[in-house]
Amino acid sequence: MRTRMLGALAALALLVPVLAEAHHGWRWTTGGNIELTGIIQDAQLGNPHGVLSVDADGESWTVEVGQPWRNDRAGLKAGDLAPGVEIRAIGEPSAEPEKRRMKVERLFIGEREYVLYPNRD
Template sequence: MRSPILAALAAFILLVPVLAQAHHGWRWTTGGNIELTGVIREAKLGNPHGVLTVEADGESWTVEVGQPWRNARAGLKDGDLAPGVEIRAIGEPSADAEARRMKVERLFLGDREYVLYPERD
């Protein structure tokens, strides 16, 4: 009886990092870039990464930005990503086109560029 329980527990422990990587990695994206311009309607910044709701062309998009340290390294300050701010984002969209979700590699606030993932260039 103990052996099946231990085997199931071991399988679960090994599976957790895979599931976390699938969500927080890039596997859910298309691998190509799109550009999205819109207005931030909601901002939830923090770990594991920031999430913006952006209204663009009458559609609501979920836009993932970096972790707090990554946003700070790019030069973003508290309040930069706030409701009412216009944003132009370049990044990888979800492979599921209906999801209207993207992971930002770089973004623009006005004329200022913020590079979140320079290693993806």
């Protein structure tokens, strides 16, 4: 019984980082960049990362921004990512285009650029 439990715990310990990477990593993206311009409809900011609902030419996109500390480091302030704000986002889209989802690397509000993932270029 103890051997089975230790084996199960070892398997779980190996599986947890894989699941975390699958959600928080870049594996679900294409590896290439697109540019998306639209109006924020909804913003859920916080951990593990912020998620925006953006209307881009009548299509609803899910746009993932950084964790709170990453957004702060990029210079984003409270209220910058609010409903009604127009953004231009550059980042990696989902490998499943029908999901209309992207992970932002750089974000523009007006002429101001916010670099969320500086090492992704």
